[in-house]
Amino acid sequence: MKKRTLVTILSLGLLTISSAFAKEKIDFMFPAPVDGKLTMEMTRIIKEFNQSQNDVEVRGIFTGDYDTTKMKAEAAAKAGQPPALAIMSANYTVDLALKDAILPMDDLFKYSKDSVSATDFLVNNFWPAMHKNAQLMGKTYAIPFHNSTPMLYYNKQLFEQAGIKQPPQNWQELIDVAKKLTDKSKGQWGIMLPSTNNDYGGWILSSLVHANGGWFNNPDYPGEVYYNSPTTKGALQLWQDLVYKHEVMPAGVLNSKQISANFFSGKLGMAFLSTGALGFMRENTKSFDLEVAMLPEKERRGVIIGGASLVSFKGIDESQKKAAYQFLTYLVSPEVNGSWSRFTGYFAPRMAAYDLPEMKTYLDNDPRAKVALEQLKYAYPWYATYETVSVRKAIEDQLAELVNNKKYTVDEAVQNAQQKADEIMLPYQNATSLKTDK
Template sequence: MKISGWMLLMGGVAASGGAWGAQAIDFMFPAPVDGKLTMEMTRIIKEFNQSQQQVEVRGIFTGGYDTTKVKAESAAKAGSPPALVIMSANFTVDLALKDEILPMDELFKFSADKQSATDFLQKNFWPAVQQNAQVLGRTYAIPFHNSTPILYYNRDLFQQAGISQPPRTWSELAEDAKKLTNKDKGQWGIMIPSTNDDYGGWMLSALTHANGGNWSNDNYPGEVYYDTPSARGALQFWQNLVYRDGVMPAGVLNTKQISAAFFSGKLGMALLSTGALGFMRDNSRDFTMEVAMMPVQQRQAVIIGGASLVSFKGISEAQKAAAYQFLTYLTSPDVNGQWSRFTGYFAPRMAAYDTPAMKDYLAKDPRAAVALKQLQYAHPWYATYETVAVRQAMENQLASVVTDKSRLVADAARDAQRQADEIMKPYVAQTALKQP
């Protein structure tokens, strides 16, 4: 029998591993939508560990996406880099530019058929999720779960208000929200999360694209388009919902506030992630919840969200081999499909939808197919040098326009652009051609 190089490597380091002589690896994962996701991921890790004896995965829950990045970077700097991390998909560029993560071929060299990571990515994953996994043509991540923003709505409230179908345009959304708002009952027409933990930026970027513009340069991580007509228009639409139309409460809204209002029957519509579908479905018990595609202004458009698997530099060859084994388990059609059905994220692995379990799931709950329908209109998630700080430059200004009626959108967009440009200045200077 031919013994693979991976088996020889794993056998040679067994003594240095954890339980059962297995190679131990640290796996960091966030649960940004609902606490039940932590329990489900713990179950998946346990099943993997019990399914074989070569690798022992130590799961480390790390909170939200932003804190996961901080904790993973801190662990790497302290000399204990995680072998795998479920990382926000738009952090891949920044991590690769800083030389903190491995090119995925460092893991895929342990594949039995020597398949490259890029080949694996391009053959097995939806085209819409691939760009966020690559940096300057090289694959640094493998998608694990993905999302798009979608419209959640209370069909019972729609019927009471005489609304026959979900809004298809921004103007229809505003008009429907007016019909759904009843301040005497404490009932609001629409809520959109505006926090600076990426939800506000993600939603605003989707609205900017729907308004015919771009949020950033998809091919150059040193350029954003905050002070443009399309971005200003999206920002103005958001502020108008609060102060002109009076259909959304003033101030920064987080997802807990929005879901609580929705579940209590005091909210007609919400723009949230399809990754929240499982949570929203489980808790909308007293009325019929439906979902629809994002409303259009100039064009149909959404932004890809979610997370990918990355591996930090500094791990051993044995840990790379172990990380490869667990990565391929997590992204297998069966496991990727299980996670999708539990959470509401759509599975980035296309073959997950060919499994009998997924076909049965979609037949029973067509709401889960809305995110897939939107993929034809999807754009990559914005990813820049210092993504978090650049994103928050606009998110902080978003907070100002929904908190202060007198805050001019033009001033907010200008200030966001200036701050973002200042943050990206080192990268722009680094990549600029020197004059002869």
């Protein structure tokens, strides 16, 4: 009897000890396919975090592209299994906050040992160009993780063969250079722009609109876009003219894989792609020198911030919030954020990452990585609206029609896009009275 009692006591004691040291398990959603180098690198980061401490165990869930990640995270939340942390396209923050789907970051930052608020952490540690896409009405709902701007990638060998001394600085030079680089007898194109409706087309288009001196949307009111403005028309007309008037870009919707394949084969002179593609482009360009430059200007320099932020979905308990805070601050630490930047080509939104010796060495060894940072002084917030995805696709679908149909006019495109976008945003417009002109 005494032996049984002793065994029971020891068992209970072991259970108590085991319970005391059990890790809090949280789900972390990451926008990447289940295979590939980004997934492998993030898997390594998660493993190192899990092994570095005894409080939290992170389970990585790799979810596909940004749009798919948003859908899967929202579905998991509705099913009662919200991710404690997710890397979400930075321009989804406003829509998710409007839907009351994500937590204000202060719900996590209350576990900060030095009682710093999420807004103070954001403002004091991240590039100013990132702040707008992390907030709604002054409240912080996201913390930047990796960011990008579109850049001009070009084949230095083709430039030299065509006698081109420098990358184009404005739209007219872009057209002139693209003409010199185009040789249809060789299947060689002067330029390619991604026009898919998975955010690439809208992202590049919005940068062109800003370079044309306009605004793509109202950054202070999530219910207003300017698809039928003269500056948007001008950007769309340039895009269609590159295909049908100047014949320097193939017709049809182009995705980033098609563009990069043409570039690697030496059959493409220039491309507009994300700085987040720099690692991939750098690694796969073998037979010629790859160079990058700022996007050409029209009325001004102007690019749109892209990339992703960390958000936390509503429905997690306090222990999960504490665990999410611990993993979040690990991911955006200068060391991890800098390492991820060097691996991927995204620039690190955490400013202190660039103070590290390894980051300085990286930039010295590859000055191409500096271009995205140099463009920050000309960067504008990513478009973020009520029902961002649907509103964005309203213009991307029209862009697709313009590059597929020579007879389709820009006037038709912007009228249809504006009408569709306004219909989608009408519930929000009716519910608010903050609409202003830009």
